[in-house]
Amino acid sequence: MSYETPCKTDKTISYIGVGIKKLLESPHVWRGFSRRSAGEVHATGFEDLDAHLPGGGWPAAALTEIIVERHGIGELSLLMPAMARLCEPGLPGSARGWIFWVSPPFIPYAPALSRHGIDLDRILLVHAPAMRCASLWAMEQALRAKSCAVVLAWARTADQTALRRLQLAAEESRCWTVLFRPGTALQQRSPAALRLKLTRDAIVTRVEILKCRGARPAVVQIRHDDAGSTEC
Amino acid sequence: MESLPATSSDEVTVITEFRDGATRIVSANEAAASLGIRPNLKLSAAFALSESLNTLTRRAEFEQAKLEALARLTIRFSSVVSLEPPDALLLEIGGSLKLFGGTEPIKEALAAVFQQQQITAHFCAAPTALAALWLVRSGGGDVLSHEKLAGSLGCAPLEATRWPDKTRALLKNMGIRTLGDCMRLPRDGFARRVGRQYLNELDKSRGSHDLRHEFEPALELSVHCEFIHETTSMTLLADQGKQLIARLVEDLRKRQIQIPGFECVFHHLDRALTIERMSLAQPASDQERLVRLFTDRLEQIDLSAPVVALSLKAGSAEPAVTSSGVLFEDLDGVGPEFAKSSLIERLQARFGMESLYSMDLVDEHRPEAAWSKSRQFLQRKRRPPLAVGGAFQRPLWLLPAPQRLPCTADNLPCYESRKPLRIKHGPERIESGWWDGGEISRDYYVACSAHGEKLWVFKDHCSNRGWYLHGFFA
Numbered sequence: 001m002s003y004e005t006p007c008k009t010d011k012t013i014s015y016i017g018v019g020i021k022k023l024l025e026s027p028h029v030w031r032g033f034s035r036r037s038a039g040e041v042h043a044t045g046f047e048d049l050d051a052h053l054p055g056g057g058w059p060a061a062a063l064t065e066i067i068v069e070r071h072g073i074g075e076l077s078l079l080m081p082a083m084a085r086l087c088e089p090g091l092p093g094s095a096r097g098w099i100f101w102v103s104p105p106f107i108p109y110a111p112a113l114s115r116h117g118i119d120l121d122r123i124l125l126v127h128a129p130a131m132r133c134a135s136l137w138a139m140e141q142a143l144r145a146k147s148c149a150v151v152l153a154w155a156r157t158a159d160q161t162a163l164r165r166l167q168l169a170a171e172e173s174r175c176w177t178v179l180f181r182p183g184t185a186l187q188q189r190s191p192a193a194l195r196l197k198l199t200r201d202a203i204v205t206r207v208e209i210l211k212c213r214g215a216r217p218a219v220v221q222i223r224h225d226d227a228g229s230t231e232c
Numbered sequence: 233m234e235s236l237p238a239t240s241s242d243e244v245t246v247i248t249e250f251r252d253g254a255t256r257i258v259s260a261n262e263a264a265a266s267l268g269i270r271p272n273l274k275l276s277a278a279f280a281l282s283e284s285l286n287t288l289t290r291r292a293e294f295e296q297a298k299l300e301a302l303a304r305l306t307i308r309f310s311s312v313v314s315l316e317p318p319d320a321l322l323l324e325i326g327g328s329l330k331l332f333g334g335t336e337p338i339k340e341a342l343a344a345v346f347q348q349q350q351i352t353a354h355f356c357a358a359p360t361a362l363a364a365l366w367l368v369r370s371g372g373g374d375v376l377s378h379e380k381l382a383g384s385l386g387c388a389p390l391e392a393t394r395w396p397d398k399t400r401a402l403l404k405n406m407g408i409r410t411l412g413d414c415m416r417l418p419r420d421g422f423a424r425r426v427g428r429q430y431l432n433e434l435d436k437s438r439g440s441h442d443l444r445h446e447f448e449p450a451l452e453l454s455v456h457c458e459f460i461h462e463t464t465s466m467t468l469l470a471d472q473g474k475q476l477i478a479r480l481v482e483d484l485r486k487r488q489i490q491i492p493g494f495e496c497v498f499h500h501l502d503r504a505l506t507i508e509r510m511s512l513a514q515p516a517s518d519q520e521r522l523v524r525l526f527t528d529r530l531e532q533i534d535l536s537a538p539v540v541a542l543s544l545k546a547g548s549a550e551p552a553v554t555s556s557g558v559l560f561e562d563l564d565g566v567g568p569e570f571a572k573s574s575l576i577e578r579l580q581a582r583f584g585m586e587s588l589y590s591m592d593l594v595d596e597h598r599p600e601a602a603w604s605k606s607r608q609f610l611q612r613k614r615r616p617p618l619a620v621g622g623a624f625q626r627p628l629w630l631l632p633a634p635q636r637l638p639c640t641a642d643n644l645p646c647y648e649s650r651k652p653l654r655i656k657h658g659p660e661r662i663e664s665g666w667w668d669g670g671e672i673s674r675d676y677y678v679a680c681s682a683h684g685e686k687l688w689v690f691k692d693h694c695s696n697r698g699w700y701l702h703g704f705f706a
Contacts, residue, residue, distance in 0.1 A: 072685040072704025076628040098572060109630040109703060110591040110603035116628075120591045124609070126579050127587040134583070141578055147571035200684030 042176055045081020046222055049207060053194070054214035058082055061174040062193035063167040067210075069183040071105050073200035078207070078222070079152070079178065084117035086149050086176075097175070098124040100142045102153035103135045122149070136162045143169035143177065151177045164191045186210075244282045248275050249290040258290050292318070303447045305345050308486045309338055314361070314444040320368070322361045322444065335374060358384075361444060362437040366392040366411065378439060385437060386412025393433065399426060411437075449487065453546040455479045462501060462538035466530060469498075469539060473526050476544045481519040489549040490517040496526065498533075499541035508533055510581060513573035513609055517552055521574060528581040576609050597664040598672055599630070599702065624660045625678055627688040627703030634700035637689065645679070645689055645699035653679035653687065662690075678705065 041057030043050055050056040058064060058079075068075050083099060099122045101108060110120055128134035135155045142148045143166070151170075158166075158181065170177040179192070186197070195211040207220045246269060247259045255275040264285070269278045279285055295318050303313050303321055309332070312324035325338055332338045335357045346353040356368035358375045363385055367375065370388035375381050388411045390400050403426065408414055414422070414434060423431045436442040455476045463469065473496070484490060493511030500506070510525050579588050589605040596602045637645040637653075644652035658677030665671045674690040681687055688703035 070683060070685060072629055072687065072706045073683075074686075074706060076706040080628075098575070104629075106629040106631055106704065107603075108591075109599075109627055110593055111599075112626040112628045113591070114593060115626065120593065121611075123591050124576070125589055125591070126583060128583055129587075137582070138579060142575060145571050145575040145578075147575050 040174070042082040042085065044078070045085070046078075046220075048220045049222065052209055052212075052215060052218045052220055054212060058176055058178075059193045059213075060176050061171055062213075063163070063170045063177045063179060063191070064194040065163075065179050065181060065185070065190050065192035065196070067181050067183060067185055067195070067197040069199065073198055074205035074222070075180065075198055076108070078198070078205065079150075080116045080118070082176075083150060087117060087119040087122060096122075097147045097149040098122060098142070100148045100151045101125040102138045102142070102151065103128045103155070104152070105154055124148075133162070136166065139166060139177070139179075140169055143173045143175055146173045146175070148173075148175050151175055152180070153178070154180045156182060158185075160189065160191070167191045167193065243286045244269075244284060245286040245288065246275075246278060247288045247290050295319075300447070300449075302346070302349065302351065304449050305349070306342065307447075307449060309342060313447040315447050316365060320365055322365065324361070325357065335376070360437055360439050361442055362433060366437060369394070381438060382412075382415070386410060386415065388412075390414070393430075395430060399430065402426065453480060453483055453491070453549065454543060455483070456541065456543035458541045459539065462540050464535065464538045469542065470527055470530055472542055473530065473544075474523050476542060477519060477522045477526060480544055480546065481517060481522065484517040484546075484549070484552070487549075488552050490515040490552040491546040491549050494522070494544050494546040496529070497543045497545065498535060498539045499543070500537040501540050503537045506533070506535055506539075511577075511585065513576035513580070515550055515553075521577065524574075525577050525581050528578055532582060573610055597662055598670065599626075599662070599676075601665075601670070624676070625657065625688075625705065627686075628706045629704040631702055634690070634702045637699040637701050639699055643699075645701075647679075647681045647685070647687060647689075647701060649682040651682045653681055653689065655679050656686070659691075674700075676702070 039055065039062070040060040041053070041055040042060050043057040044053070053059075066075060066078075086099070099118065101123065104125070108123075108125070113123070114120055126138050128138050135153055136158060139151055139153045142151050158179070163179075166177065166179070190211065192211070193213045194209070197208040197210055199206045199208070203223060205222045207222060209215070209218045209220070211217065243261075244264045244267060245261045246257045246264050248255050249258045250256075257269060257271050257273045257275065257278055259271060260269045260278075264278075264282065267281050269281055269285075275287065296315075299315055299317060299319075299321065303315055306321060306323055307313055310323040310325050310328050312327075314322045316322055325332075325335065328338060329335065332341065339355045339357070342355060343353065354368050354371075356364050356372060356374060358364035358367055359378050359381055363375065363381055366388050367373075367384060370392040372384055372388060375384045390403060390409065390411065393400075393411070403414065408417070411434070414430075415438075419431060422434075432440075457472055457476055459468075459472070480494070491512070492515040493509065496508045496510060498506040498508075508529060510529055512521070512525065516522070576588065585607070589607055590609055592604045592606040594602055594604050637647055639645055640650075640652050646652055656678045658679075659675035660677075661673075661675055663673045671694060673693040675693065676688060676690045679687045679689050686705035687701055688705065689699055689701050692698055692700060
C-alpha cells in the first residue's frame with residue numbers, strides 16, 4: 001500500500017518519532033482527544049454534561065466562557081450544584097475562598113442561593129462601573145489575590161488580550177473562573193479552556209459545547225423538571 | 233530656646249519673659265552670654281550690653297508642644313512617661329531595664345533621639361521620680377539604690393526643687409542651703425513653718441507614694457507635609473503619600489496599635505479641602521497594605537485644584553493584634569484571611585465602599601426585603617434557618633425593582649412577546665408590611681415565557697392590579 005514504507009531505515013523512523021514527539025509536546029499543538037490536560041475539575045452535578053467534559057467537570061483552574069443570549073435561561077442553575085459542593089464544610093483551603101460575583105445583571109437572590117446550599121458568608125459581590133475594563137480589572141485582581149474559589153463575571157466586551165490575561169491568571173491562581181458574555185461574543189475567538197452556549201427551550205436547557213480543551217464539541221440537554229433538583 | 237524658630241548661632245539672641253514688673257532675659261545663646269548677658273537680667277540692661285540684640289518672646293504653648301513631641305519620641309523606651317513642664321520628662325524605666333540592658337544603654341539611646349531633634353538634654357536615673365528630677369537639675373549623677381538616695385539628695389541645693397522664691401528665701405534665712413539640711417529639720421516644725429506640701433515633696437523624693445499624670449499621646453494620629461510648590465503631579469503625590477504612610481506606620485509600630493482606615497486630606501490654595509476616606513477591611517498597621525490602598529485610590533481621585541499640602545489622619549486606633557505567619561504558604565492555595573481582606577480593600581479603594589457587599593438573609597415575608605447587603609466581611613454570621621416561603625420556589629435572579637409587564641386583552645401578562653405567559657405554579661399570596669408603610673399584597677406565580685425563560689411574576693392587589701416581573705429562575 002502507499003503508506004507502507006515511506007521511511008526505509010530505522011534511523012529515519014526514529015528521527016520521525018522524535019519529531020512527532022517534539023511536535024506533540026509543543027504548547028501550540030492542540031490535541032482534540034487528549035485527556036491528559038484535564039487537570040482538576042469540579043463535577044457539574046449533571047451526569048450528561050460531566051460525560052462530555054474532559055475530566056468530568058468544570059475545569060477548576062481555567063477560564064470558562066458561557067454565552068447567553070438572554071438572562072434567566074438556567075445559566076445559574078447550571079453552576080449551582082458545583083458551587084454548593086464548594087461550600088460544603090471540610091474542604092481544603094483552596095476551596096474556601098470567596099464566591100466572587102462581578103457585575104451581575106440582576107441581584108443574586110440570597111434566599112434562593114441559600115436554599116441551593118451556597119454559604120452566604122462566602123459571597124462577595126461588586127458592581128463595577130460600566131467603564132470598559134472595570135469588570136475585567138476586578139476579575140484579574142480577584143484571581144491575582146488568590147483568595148477566591150469561584151469568580152463569576154458578566155462582561156459585555158472583552159478583547160482577546162484581556163481574555164488571554166484572565167485565562168492565564170485563572171490557571172495561575174487555580175481558580176474556577178466563569179465569564180458570561182452576550183451572543184455577539186460568538187464572532188470572537190476565545191482563549192478560554194471551555195466555551196459553552198446556552199439556549200432554553202421550554203423545560204430544557206441546551207448546553208452547546210463550542211470549544212473544549214481535550215474533548216469534542218457536543219450538545220447536552222439538561223431537563224429542568226419542576227420536580228427535579230436543578231431548580232429551587 | 234529650642235522650641236522657638238531656629239536662628240543663626242552667630243546672632244546675639246535672647247529669650248525674654250515679663251516677670252516681676254519688667255521684661256527679663258530667660259535664656260541667652262552663647263554669643264549673648266559672651267557679652268555678659270545673663271538670665272534674669274532686665275531687657276533694658278541687656279540692650280546696654282549689645283545693641284544688635286535679637287529678642288524672642290518666650291511662648292509657653294510652644295514649649296508644651298515641644299515637650300509633648302519629645303514625650304511621643306521617648307514613649308518607646310517606657311510606657312509610663314510623664315511631663316514635667318516646662319523642661320523635663322520623667323520616664324519610668326524600671327520595666328525597660330532588662331530589655332535595654334541597664335540604664336546606660338537607655339541613656340545612650342535617648343541621647344541619640346534628642347541629638348537628632350537638636351535638643352540639649354541631661355539625664356539622671358534615680359529610684360524615685362522626684363529625686364531624679366531634683367538630681368538632674370542640680371547636676372547630680374545616677375543613683376541606683378534606695379540606700380544611696382538620701383545621701384545624694386542631701387547634697388542637692390535648694391534651687392533644684394524650684395520651690396517659690398519666698399519659700400526658698402525663708403529657708404535660706406534659717407540657714408538651710410541643701411535638701412539634706414531640710415530633711416534634718418523636725419517634720420512637724422517644717423510642715424508648720426514652711427508648708428505641708430513641701431514636706432510631702434520631700435517624702436515623695438525619698439519614696440513615698442507619688443501620683444503623677446501619665447502622658448498619653450493623642451489618640452488621633454496625623455502626619456502632614458507641605459509642598460514647596462503647588463503640584464498636580466500624581467507621581468509626586470504618590471511619592472509624598474508613601475513617605476507619610478511610612479511615618480504613620482512608624483508611629484503605629486511604636487505605639488503598638490493598628491488602624492481601621494485613614495483620611496487623606498489634600499490642601500489646596502484658597503479652596504476647600506479634598507478629603508478622601510480610606511478604610512481597611514480589617515484593622516492593620518502594615519505599610520505595604522496602606523501604601524497600596526493609597527496608590528489605588530489616588531488613581532481614582534479627581535483633584536479640583538493643585539495641591540499645596542497633604543496630610544493623613546488616622547481616627548480611632550486599637551491595640552495591634554499580630555498573628556504568626558504561615559510557614560508553608562504555598563501548601564494552601566488560598567492564603568490566610570489576609571489575602572481575602574486585601575482583595576476587599578483594593579476593590580473598595582477602586583470602586584467605592586457602596587459597590588462592594590456580601591449578603592445576609594432577613595426573616596421577612598416581602599421578597600425584596602428578605603435579603604440585605606452586608607459589609608461585615610470576613611465575619612461568620614450565625615443565622616437560623618428561615619422558614620419564610622418554605623414550600624414555594626424562589627428565583628436565583630431578583631430584579632432590583634419589579635418591572636411592569638404588558639397585558640393581553642383578557643388581562644394575562646406577556647414578556648417580550650405577544651403570547652401570554654403560561655402559568656406553571658401559583659398563586660403564592662404575600663401580604664405584609666401594612667404596619668410600616670411598605671404594604672404589599674401580591675399573588676406570585678411561576679410562569680414560562682415564549683422564549684423559554686422561567687419567570688417569577690406577581691399580580692399586584694394593592695394599587696393598580698397590574699402584572700409585574702420580579703425575578704428569573706436562572
